[in-house]
Amino acid sequence: MQTRKGQSIEDESMEIIEREIGPHPYKGHEWKIVRRIIHSTADFDFAGKNGLVFHKDAVNAGLDALKSGKNIIVDVNGIIGLLNKQNLQDFKNQVICDISNPDVVKEATKLNKTRAQTAMRIRASEMNGAVVVIGNAPTALLEVIQMVKENATRPSLIIGVPVGFVCASESKDELQALDIPFITNKGRKGGSPCASAIINALFKIVRGD
Template sequence: MNRVVHPIEQESFRRLRARLDTSHFPPLTRAVVERVIHSAADLEYAADLVTDEGDLVKAHAALHAGAPVVVDVEMVAAGITRRETVCRLKDAEAGPGLTRSAHAIRLAYEEVGPGALWVIGCAPTALEELLTLDASPALVIGLPVGFVGAAESKEALRASGLPAVSNVSEKGGSAVAAAALNALLYHPISHSEETS
């Protein structure tokens, strides 16, 4: 089923492209960059985001083949409009050396196992915990926000070698993390993905 795009959204993307040339990005990278910029009205994301088109192609295929989507908080889940998600934050408890967000990631991993897409837009400790697990993710969208631990956790994600979408600065958040996942959800499936 094709997604119906509202005229306001169409005009917003037209204005975005009038202010920023994104034509040099590969297709899925462009989709992610544009949707993140659109969600935050922040053109700086074009230079701040770190993606790999090959990772995005594999993640896109996994997502459309039904791989689970795990989020760190309900605000991220609320922004993902066309897919069920797993969020275990309400079941989690803080403990010595463990935040609720980190415990929720452990609980989610126990539920979904390897191969999921992980969307972290709030808690740096959730991203840090994910990096300690043998999650073999299809993709980690690591865009937590904040002045304490956010940039460092995203740097650790990039250093891990896992397939990822991240950014260099402290900015991020639930809306941009959901937008990055939505970009992959909304992007059409290519013929090569259908036959591979």
């Protein structure tokens, strides 16, 4: 194997995806986002039976929020590690994650809630107009959904792709019932690579790449 530069590898990977994908329902910006997830996960299922589902206003809402420097609120630190830091610096987006906040740990114990739920609830005000990104904890997504229903907060976009066997699929179904811009997927698959890929893809679209 020859040593290859990153961009060369990425370009060839995208060409392979285009050759192997077969028929799919996505076009334009939506396809760019789905393709970025496939690139990050090597899983064509994100364009198939576990494919992404887009609210009709999701892409435009996400682009407007990110290029305006709105907060990005995430459920786990793993998502932060996979985000392109140059984008965050250039557009001045603050990334917020409270999953390891000692106050959240104490409050979660007191309320008998998960840390992921509590971490979302304490950021209600910062969540207004923000992009909420959930890749791991279905309880975090369910909490945000409940907050929206209570009119406690109104994000610009909810990216809900939690992974798992308990409530992951169900939480995504509930998200699709909300009248708010969202990007989610069907089934149990998801995770930090999937969630961060959506944000990185949106930034690429903002930049015109």
